[in-house]
Amino acid sequence: MRFQIEKAVEMLSQTPSTVKSLLGNLSDDWTKNALDSENWSPFDIVGHLIHGEETDWIPRAEIILGQGENSIFEAFDRFAQFEKSKGKTINELIETFAVLRAKNIEILGEMNLDEEKLKLKGIHPELGEVTLEQLLATWTVHDLNHIKQLVTVLADRYAENVGVWKQYLSILQ
C-alpha cells in the first residue's frame, strides 16, 4: 500500500478510542499484572504508548525536518513506563494517551508534509539512516503492534479455561 499521510492519520487517530474501548471497562483482573517479567500488562503497554507520544514519534519527526547538523535521534527508553505510570489508574493513562495523541496529530498536520519532506532523513541510533515516511509508517504499525500485544496478553488469561479449544486459537500458541 502506497504511503499517504491522510491514510496514516486515519489509523493513528483510531488508536486511543480502540484502546479505551478494549480496556476501559475491564476489571483489574484483566488489566493489571504482567504474565511474567518478560511480558507487559495492559497497564504497562498504555504507559509505553504515552512515552512514545512524549519522546519518540513527533520529536524524531522534528529532528528530521530541522535538518540540523545533528539529525541523530535520541534512543527511546522502552522501560520508562514502569516508573512513570506508578500510582495512576489505567483509565487515567488511557485519557493521557488520548490527549497526547490528539495534540501530536495536530502538530503533524501543521508540518504540511509533502512527498519531498517525507523523503528527508534522520539517523536512528541503532538502525542508521531512515526517512520521515518510514518513521510515520512505523508509528502507525507500532500502534497496531501494541493492540496486538494487548489482546494477546488478555487472551492468555483464559489460556487454560478454553480447554481443548486451545488448539484452534492461534492467539494462545
Place this chain on the structure above:
Amino acid sequence: MRFQIEKAVEMLSQTPSTVKSLLGNLSDDWTKNALDSENWSPFDIVGHLIHGEETDWIPRAEIILGQGENSIFEAFDRFAQFEKSKGKTINELIETFAVLRAKNIEILGEMNLDEEKLKLKGIHPELGEVTLEQLLATWTVHDLNHIKQLVTVLADRYAENVGVWKQYLSILQ
C-alpha cells in the same frame, strides 16, 4: 485466571465498539481485499464474527443447557461470510455485529448461569466433550483472536513502508 461469567461478559461487551473504533473510519485501502486467498480482509473477519453470533456461541450454549439426547454441536462454517457479506459495506457489518452481540449477551444473562450449569457438557464434532464454561471462555478468546487478526492484516499493508524498522515490529514477522 478463574472463569467468572461477569468477567467474560466484560470482554464480550467491548468487542463491537473496539471493532468499530478500529475500522469504522478507515478508507477502503485499509479494510478491503485480502492479502491473498489464505488471509482474510477486515471485511471478511467482521463477517465471520457475525456468523459466529448467529450460529455458533449461543446456539451451542443452548444445546448444552438443553441436555437433550443429542448434545452434539453442528459444525461451524468458517467460510460462510464470503457469501453472506456480499454487497454490504463494512460499516453495515460492524453495526449488524453490534446488534447481534448485544442480543446474545442479553440471552446469556437470561440463562442465569451458575457453577453447576457451567460444568454441563456438549459434544464438539471434532474435539469431543467440552463444558459450557470452556465454550464461553472460547467465545471470549475468539474475539481477541480476531482483533489480533485484524491488526495484523492492517499492519501488513505497511510492511515495506516501515523500512529498516521492520525488524523491531513483531507484528510484521
